[in-house]
Amino acid sequence: MAEHPAYPVGLRLTGRRVVVLGGGTVAQRRLPALIAAGADVTLVSPQATPSVEAMAEAGEITWERRPYAEGDLADAWYALIATSDPDANTAASAEAERHRVWCVRSDDADRATAWTPATGHSEGVTIAVLTTDAKGRDPRHTAAVRDAVVEGLRDGTLVAPHHRTRTPGVALVGGGPGDPDLITVRGRRLLAEADVVIADRLGPRDLLAELPPHVEVIDAAKIPYGRYMAQEAINNALIEHARQGKSVVRLKGGDPFVFGRGMEEVQALAEAGIACTVVPGISSSISVPGAAGIPVTHRGVAHEFTVVSGHVAPDDERSLVDWPSLARLTGTLVILMGVDKIGKIAETLVAHGRSPETPVALVQEGTTAAQRRVDATLATVAETVRAEDVRPPAVIVIGEVVSVGPRPAA
Template sequence: MTIQDIYPAALRLLGRPVLVVGGGPVAARRAKGLLDAGARVTIVAPQAGAGVRELADAGLLAWKARPYRSGDADGAWFIQTATGDPAVDAQVAADAEAQRTWCVNASDHEASAAWTPAVAVVDDVKIAINAGGDPRRAMALRDAVATALDTGDLPLRRHRVQTDAATGSVALVGGGPGDPGLITVRGRRLLGQADVVVTDRLGPRQLLNELAPDVRVVEVGKTPGHHPVPQAEINRILVSEALAGHRVVRLKGGDPYVLGRGGEEAEYCRQHGVDVELVPGVTSAVSVPAAAGIPVTHRGLARGFSVVTGHEELAEVPARADHTVVLLMGVGRLRDSAATLAAAGLPAATPVGIVENGYLPNQRVTIGTLGTIADQAAAVGVANPAVVVIGDVVRVSPYAPPHFKTADYSTTSPNTPRVPAP
């Protein structure tokens, strides 16, 4: 038998009698798969291993504890041999052939009337692969295809409308700081299944180019001081598209629940009877500083951090260089923010780093102090999207000037007073 002799088909065995001959581990695996398909399974074997016994004891199948007899094949819709004895398997296959019942002969795949593929299930897609009678090759291919579906590298999106689905769904997906490789596997998979993508101007926009041509992309991006699509309208779009039966992905930069108004969108969806899933993202508050080699916490320098927007009152943020302050959307009011922190007691010499376009090819890092950073930013034309980091952790960055380095920002002497290196 060659692969050209195989006609792929899927059997519907719900409620139909199926015979498995053999009682070992292979028989148990095949029986479980057949039970998953809804078949009424009978096993014939003089002895059975633990797997078969567990299924029989649970009442999931019938086990006849004796050798195979030719009459056992009568009335079966499908037969699987798994005795390990070629002579017995050949007899079962011959009996099945005589009554025109499909039979998988595990002892002789070349002579077998049917082959069992390597199978995986992803969402509501079942993958079945035959590989020229080489089961390990088939399993390797199956696993590769399943992984590609899981990660969104292969399209999992439906093209036929499900008649039993009155409404669609909404997934709030955190896309991370912008690099397409930093979205989660779950987020990438949901994006590949989407009918409608409601997207911000931030996040992994390159992934939009990989969507199918008929996927609708709705742009709702905001810039500081300019909100062309109000939040109330974004909420309405999500719900109306889901109620029309679509799978909707709300693709957001960073994490939907970190200053991203994802909580409001999720609440609005639930209030209107729409299923909503939250997929966390790598928040820019942590990841963008990391792109410049700045940890928001570091042993010996900072054990905590605060994340605020540039529009928030900063007076209550701990005014200490060993407590990191991360400003999101803070470029426009950087001078005011620096003045507020200085008035609260933060020394003017406190290091400050600004990271523009984190992880993107045009990433730029500007480093100064609380007292100088506003003038430096104005001089070089710093613009959003950017993250501002304030605190001693900026000293760790490889972009920091030599005189910012300290003698003790390692894990070996965490309690040594911070003093400039000689």
């Protein structure tokens, strides 16, 4: 028998009796999958790990606190033998053979009638990997193969498009602060399955080069009708392509709902009756300072942080920001889209009580290869921006947290 490979099969154990002998770490690892499969699990063991005991207390399994006894496998469909007693394991394995119960043994795979594959999950698919060579079983290799396949499916490097269950629609994907490795796993997978990608200038541009040739990429920054009509044009493009039955990804920088006008797009799609999935992204308001060595909160320094749009100046009638109140806060202030307005912002904060010596850091092109950090104070930041030629996109951090970490290299 050992000369032939195992025959792979998926067991449907819902409501069926499964017996686990031994309550140690092997059972702790295997029980969650059996519970998730809906099996009626009976654990036979004098002792159990705290995690296994918690499963019994929660009613997920039935625990008989005793050693194995002949007859324990009666009416079982599947058995996992994992006790520390070799004699009990041998006796239970023999009972499983007599009753034709598929049996896994943790201590001696060659004497088992079943092997547990290395398994992983991705979007409703279970990946199970078994060694085909019975004599050369290598659990580490099978686990490595499993991990590679699951990771590839999750991050989009292994493309397996849906066919029967795939439905057209739009996915609003937050691409993160710029580094292609900082997009979420789900976002990258949806990007790999897209027919059309409508991308922002601030999205992770490097990912677009990985898309298959058939994918249509639309630069949202170059959609016609001018700046005032740009958002309406983007909305129309999303609707038009989705109505053609295509899978559309709207790739945005950062998080779609942090100054990203994502809800406007969701609302437009809803009015058009088009399904939309929102995939949150890592916001640059937190990640870019972190990449530059700045924590937005720190014990004993800042107990809050506030994220503000600086695209209009404090004295602009369109501003919705209560700058005087922000000046009275003692925590961290993170300003997005405020490079060209930072002089006026700094003046306003100082005028309403913030110290002119408050540290300021500007992080340009955060998380990318072009990232650079420029430090100043509220009193000097306007001149520093001009002297250092700081350009958007840049995240501005104001507060004592700027001085918490190691000083940046000159």
